[in-house]
Amino acid sequence: MTTLLKAHELRHSFGATPALDGVSLEVRRHEILAVVGESGSGKTTLLNVLAGRMNADQGTVHYHDGANLRSLSELGERELHRLQRARWGFVEQNPRAALRLNITAGGNIGERLMAAGDRHYGNIRAIATHWLEQVEIDPKRLDDLPMNFSGGMLQRLQIARMLVTEPELVFMDEPTGGLDASVQARVLDLIRSLVRRLGLAVVLVTHDIGVARLLADRLIVMRQGLIVESGLTDQVLDDPHHAYTQLLVSSVLPA
Ligand SMILES: Nc1ncnc2c1ncn2[C@@H]1O[C@H](COP(=O)(O)OP(=O)(O)O)[C@@H](O)[C@H]1O
Numbered sequence: 001m002t003t004l005l006k007a008h009e010l011r012h013s014f015g016a017t018p019a020l021d022g023v024s025l026e027v028r029r030h031e032i033l034a035v036v037g038e039s040g041s042g043k044t045t046l047l048n049v050l051a052g053r054m055n056a057d058q059g060t061v062h063y064h065d066g067a068n069l070r071s072l073s074e075l076g077e078r079e080l081h082r083l084q085r086a087r088w089g090f091v092e093q094n095p096r097a098a099l100r101l102n103i104t105a106g107g108n109i110g111e112r113l114m115a116a117g118d119r120h121y122g123n124i125r126a127i128a129t130h131w132l133e134q135v136e137i138d139p140k141r142l143d144d145l146p147m148n149f150s151g152g153m154l155q156r157l158q159i160a161r162m163l164v165t166e167p168e169l170v171f172m173d174e175p176t177g178g179l180d181a182s183v184q185a186r187v188l189d190l191i192r193s194l195v196r197r198l199g200l201a202v203v204l205v206t207h208d209i210g211v212a213r214l215l216a217d218r219l220i221v222m223r224q225g226l227i228v229e230s231g232l233t234d235q236v237l238d239d240p241h242h243a244y245t246q247l248l249v250s251s252v253l254p255a
């Protein structure tokens with residue numbers, strides 16, 4: 001199976017605080033990898049480094065450029081942005097951080113298409129409509145401003161905006177973390193069906209074991225910047241070997 005992303009011995013500190021303490025992992029095509037662990041364990045730092053949003057102090061990240069594995073650090077800024085805008089996607093916990101609330105829903109989707117170099121301006125409305133439907137937003141809302149959307153709709157719009165370039169690898173940081181419990185279930189179901197249907201590879205950060213169980217093929221458990229356990233989701237969660245994973249699974253640790 002093709003390796004899309006490969007991290008080797010990532011280390012990073014904020015001042016005296018080690019956030020990553022030697023993390024290595026691989027992400028394969030079409031797989032959903034969850035990164036779980038309590039707050040402060042280094043999940044977001046890891047995701048930002050993997051997604052090329054932040055440089056680690058040490059270690060390497062290689063990505064698959066279609067033919068070979070190449071180091072992210074070899075990329076110029078323009079090439080990195082091109083990768084991030086088209087072949088990769090990122091879903092923020094807070095959709096307000098990713099969307100522009102003062103331009104229309106269709107405009108938010110079209111903007112990413114254009115940023116990725118799509119020149120078929122005439123098609124953009126049709127494409128935006130298609131992706132609104134894919135995330136179960138009424139296409140009549142195409143010309144509405146997202147500032148009037150509910151939290152769940154905003155998150156679905158962020159997902160539509162990200163999917164419009166048909167990325168192969170998507171990074172998600174607590175994608176349902178800011179939503180009410182009743183809304184979470186719907187967004188999780190949507191993510192689950194979309195990633196399977198589109199054959200996406202996903203790196204999903206969550207402190208919620210239930211989210212990992214629902215979505216992930218494989219998971220890694222982080223504690224204090226280290227991977228303490230990893231494996232197939234069902235195996236790890238049904239038979240956790242590390243004491244910390246056992247605590248996580250029994251929900252004793254604070255989120
Ligand atoms: N921008 C930052 N400045 C200082 N410390 C940070 C910063 N981001 C993260 N940290 C620290 O790094 C550690 C890991 O944080 P983070 O990656 O956000 O963990 P998680 O996403 O698992 O909650 C924590 O101790 C956190 O306080």
Ligand SMILES: [Mg+2]
Nearest residue numbers: 040043044045
């Ligand atoms: Mg975090």
